[in-house]
Each structure stands twice: as C-alpha cells, then as structure tokens.
Amino acid sequence: MKKRLRMTHSRSALLRHFFLPAFCWFFLAFSSCFAQSSASTSLPVIHSDHGPNSAAAQRAHYVVLASLDGFRWDYAHRDQAQHLLELGHDGVWAPQGMLPSYPSLTFPNHLSIITGLYPEHHGIVGNSFRDEQRQALGKSAIYSIRDASAVTDGSWYSGIPLWSLAEAQGMRTACLFWPGSEAEIAGERPSEYLKFDDHIDESRRISQVAAWLREPASQRPHFITLYFSDADHAGHAYGPDAPETHAAIHHLDTMIGLLRDTLLATKLPIDLIVVSDHGMAKTQGPWITLSDFADLTGFETDGPLLYAKSEADRQRVYDQLKHASDKFVAYRLRDVPAALHFNTNARAGDPVVIPTGPYAIRARRPANNKPGIDMANLPPAAGSHGYDPRRMPEMKASFFAAGPDIFQGKTVAPFENVNLYPWIAHILDLKLPRTAPPSDGKLNILSGSLRDRGSMGDSMTMEHKH
Numbered sequence: 001m002k003k004r005l006r007m008t009h010s011r012s013a014l015l016r017h018f019f020l021p022a023f024c025w026f027f028l029a030f031s032s033c034f035a036q037s038s039a040s041t042s043l044p045v046i047h048s049d050h051g052p053n054s055a056a057a058q059r060a061h062y063v064v065l066a067s068l069d070g071f072r073w074d075y076a077h078r079d080q081a082q083h084l085l086e087l088g089h090d091g092v093w094a095p096q097g098m099l100p101s102y103p104s105l106t107f108p109n110h111l112s113i114i115t116g117l118y119p120e121h122h123g124i125v126g127n128s129f130r131d132e133q134r135q136a137l138g139k140s141a142i143y144s145i146r147d148a149s150a151v152t153d154g155s156w157y158s159g160i161p162l163w164s165l166a167e168a169q170g171m172r173t174a175c176l177f178w179p180g181s182e183a184e185i186a187g188e189r190p191s192e193y194l195k196f197d198d199h200i201d202e203s204r205r206i207s208q209v210a211a212w213l214r215e216p217a218s219q220r221p222h223f224i225t226l227y228f229s230d231a232d233h234a235g236h237a238y239g240p241d242a243p244e245t246h247a248a249i250h251h252l253d254t255m256i257g258l259l260r261d262t263l264l265a266t267k268l269p270i271d272l273i274v275v276s277d278h279g280m281a282k283t284q285g286p287w288i289t290l291s292d293f294a295d296l297t298g299f300e301t302d303g304p305l306l307y308a309k310s311e312a313d314r315q316r317v318y319d320q321l322k323h324a325s326d327k328f329v330a331y332r333l334r335d336v337p338a339a340l341h342f343n344t345n346a347r348a349g350d351p352v353v354i355p356t357g358p359y360a361i362r363a364r365r366p367a368n369n370k371p372g373i374d375m376a377n378l379p380p381a382a383g384s385h386g387y388d389p390r391r392m393p394e395m396k397a398s399f400f401a402a403g404p405d406i407f408q409g410k411t412v413a414p415f416e417n418v419n420l421y422p423w424i425a426h427i428l429d430l431k432l433p434r435t436a437p438p439s440d441g442k443l444n445i446l447s448g449s450l451r452d453r454g455s456m457g458d459s460m461t462m463e464h465k466h
C-alpha cells in the first residue's frame with residue numbers, strides 16, 4: 001500500500017497548549033470569536049493515500065473517541081454537566097473515575113488509551129524525556145512535545161495505535177488531533193488527520209467530524225478521534241476549583257451535547273466514547289528543585305527526570321535523594337513499585353523521583369535566558385497533574401460512553417485506561433495483534449458493558465486490507 005502524504009509541521013501551537021496554559025486560555029477565548037466568523041473555511045485535513053473501506057469494514061459500526069484533556073473524574077457530577085451525565089445514563093460511565101497510567105501526563109496517557117500499553121511499553125514516558133541509546137544510533141536523544149521532528153517521528157513510538165490497527169485491517173480512520181496521530185506508527189497513519197492547531201474552534205472540529213461521516217460508505221472513517229483542551233488549560237492556569245474551570249467544564253459539556261446531536265443526526269450506528277487523560281490537583285507550595293538535595297554533576301536532566309552516565313553516579317544521587325524530603329520518594333528505576341508499571345524503561349531515568357503530593361518538582365532551576373523574565377523564580381502553575389492516581393484521587397480521569405453496542409445504565413468501578421484498547425477494538429470488530437504482549441489491557445474489564453458481552457463474533461482477519 002503506497003501512501004502519498006502532504007505534510008508540513010510546526011509545533012508552536014503545542015508549545016502554547018501544553019506549556020503556557022494561561023496564555024493559551026486567553027488566546028483560545030479570543031480566537032474562538034475570530035474562528036466563528038470564518039466558519040466556512042474548511043480545515044486543513046491531511047489525506048493519506050489509502051484505499052476504500054473493505055467490505056468487512058463497511059459492515060462494522062463506528063466509534064467516535066473524544067478526549068477532554070484534564071477533565072477530572074468528578075467534574076461532570078460536581079458541575080452537573082448534563083450532557084455528559086446523560087451520555088453516561090444512556091450507556092456506561094465510571095462514577096468513581098478511570099485510572100490514568102503513570103505518569104498522569106497528557107502524551108503518555110493519550111498513547112496508553114490509543115495503544116493499550118503502559119507508558120514504559122509504548123515508550124512515551126513523559127511529555128519530554130531522553131533516550132541515550134538513540135544517540136548511539138545517530139538519532140536525536142530528546143523527545144519533546146514542543147519539537148515537531150520528534151512528535152512526527154514514528155521511531156519514538158511502540159505499540160499499535162487503534163487507527164493503525166484499523167487501517168491495517170482495511171478500515172479507514174480519522175484523527176482530529178490525538179498525540180501520535182501525526183506520526184507513522186506500526187507502518188500506518190490515519191486516512192485523515194490534521195496538524196495540531198488548538199486555535200481551531202471546537203464547533204468547527206465537530207463540523208469536520210460530521211463532514212467525514214457524510215462521506216460515502218466506502219470512504220467514511222469508522223474510527224474518529226477528537227480532542228478538546230479547555231479543561232486542562234483552565235485547571236493549570238486557575239486551579240481545579242476556580243470559576244474559570246467551572247466555565248470551561250460547562251462549555252465542554254455544551255460541545256458534547258452538540259457532538260451527540262450531530263452524531264445522532266447521521267443515523268449511523270455510532271458509539272460515542274468520551275474520556276479524559278488525567279485529572280487535576282491544586283498545586284501545593286513552591287518549586288522543589290532536586291539539585292538542592294543532590295549533586296547532579298554529570299547528569300542530563302529533563303523536567304524531574306535524571307539521566308546519569310555511570311552506575312556510580314546513579315547510586316550516589318539515589319543515596320542523596322532517598323531521605324532528602326517528605327515531598328518525594330526516590331527509587332532506583334528497577335525498584336519503582338510494580339503498580340506504577342514504570343520500572344523497566346531507561347527513558348524514565350534513574351533514579352526515579354515520585355512526588356508524594358501535588359508538588360511541582362524539577363531537577364534544576366531553568367536558565368534565565370528570557371530577557372525581563374526571572375525564569376528560575378517563576379512560581380508553578382495553580383493546577384498540576386502527573387502524580388500517582390492511586391495515591392492522589394484528583395488524578396483520576398473521566399469515562400462516559402453510549403451507542404448501539406453498549407448497554408444502557410451501566411456503571412463501572414475505576415479501571416486502568418489501557419483496558420479501553422481491546423474494548424474499542426472489539427466494538428469495531430478489529431482483530432488484536434498476535435504479537436505478544438498484544439495489550440496491557442483486558443477485554444473482560446469492560447466487556448460487561450457490551451450488548452454482546454464481548455463474545456467473539458465473525459471478527460475480521462488481518463487479510464482484509466484495503
């Protein structure tokens with residue numbers, strides 16, 4: 001299957017989105033007004049040169065997977081988000097939340113949801129991190145969501161995203177943003193995707209989904225992702241309990257209502273799944289800087305991650321950090337508790353520092369390289385995430401879903417987000433990869449919510465390639 005791609009990439013939007021939430025929130029509010037005045041302009045969709053849906057794929061149902069970044073598990077109930085609660089009432093939801101994978105950060109968890117793998121297995125262990133082994137291969141050792149060349153480089157990612165799983169089996173897919181969707185992963189790309197641009201108004205994103213679903217059956221994507229950032233921006237800038245965050249929740253709920261009406265109007269058999277990547281906590285105290293407790297000479301660092309060149313340095317800094325503060329626990333990489341699934345990938349660094357509360361931890365003070373801004377003494381954001389969801393319930397994420405494949409009126413106890421992968425694959429009649437391990441998630445965690453109870457029907461084989 002030959003594919004021709006039209007691609008140009010810049011990641012300035014991601015930079016604003018994930019690193020300067022306060023600025024972005026204001027900008028988004030302004031740009032929304034602007035965008036509505038030019039609503040007739042179609043979005044810059046990138047088309048992969050894929051064939052039509054296979055006959056088997058055309059018989060499958062549809063899944064729209066929407067992510068509300070940073071939408072904490074209790075926001076919908078707390079703020080009486082009526083459309084989300086209605087979605088849960090009409091199908092299944094997790095009243096006590098869904099467990100993000102560790103670390104509860106945006107890129108690691110979007111990849112866990114879409115690959116069914118813990119971050120140490122899909123390889124995106126942070127929003128930025130290092131991989132010293134790549135340097136020996138002549139590749140860049142630094143992954144950062146600010147760097148377009150890293151984000152679009154498929155060699156950073158392991159596992160098979162749902163869109164790649166579907167495309168390999170002859171089913172067309174579309175991504176209106178999802179971390180990883182701009183890279184070729186497992187030999188595939190979505191049939192349709194866009195370069196990340198968070199300035200695109202939410203209602204226009206929904207209109208694009210509607211346009212995809214109006215395409216003829218041979219072209220229409222059966223798996224579509226959507227992404228909305230507002231709750232994360234507001235939570236970082238103002239904290240999870242601020243009026244601005246309540247307003248963002250209300251706005252997103254209105255968008256979910258619009259999305260649901262839009263999908264119902266197509267009369268297609270669509271299961272709508274709304275999730276978030278993690279929650280949000282009110283940040284406590286000032287920055288904690290690890291170099292105040294340990295001599296990091298000889299270490300490369302990235303955020304709180306520590307990369308040494310020698311075993312002696314690793315052990316020395318571990319010894320200096322292990323009893324240094326009650327705000328964090330230091331582990332040698334191999335000794336990170338098994339429940340975190342974060343003890344086998346060298347990209348996590350060594351030693352590994354796990355915060356014990358909602359503290360902002362960094363290895364070193366940033367350089368004061370911006371004129372007029374005292375970078376080293378900027379306080380942390382009002383809200384933060386990334387912490388252990390079992391220790392800090394504020395990290396738990398949201399899960400709501402309804403549609404023709406899902407029972408009405410089910411609830412599920414907190415479950416790990418890697419279990420979404422086999423569940424969505426089952427709804428789409430996709431065969432899971434035979435290579436071990438196929439997934440860190442299990443179908444039986446959520447199969448009770450399915451009308452067929454997860455039983456194996458006439459699922460497609462890998463031969464159905466378009």
Ligand SMILES: [Zn+2]
Pocket residue numbers: 069070105106107232277278
């Ligand atoms: Zn996020």
Ligand SMILES: [Zn+2]
Pocket residue numbers: 070106232236385
């Ligand atoms: Zn965030």
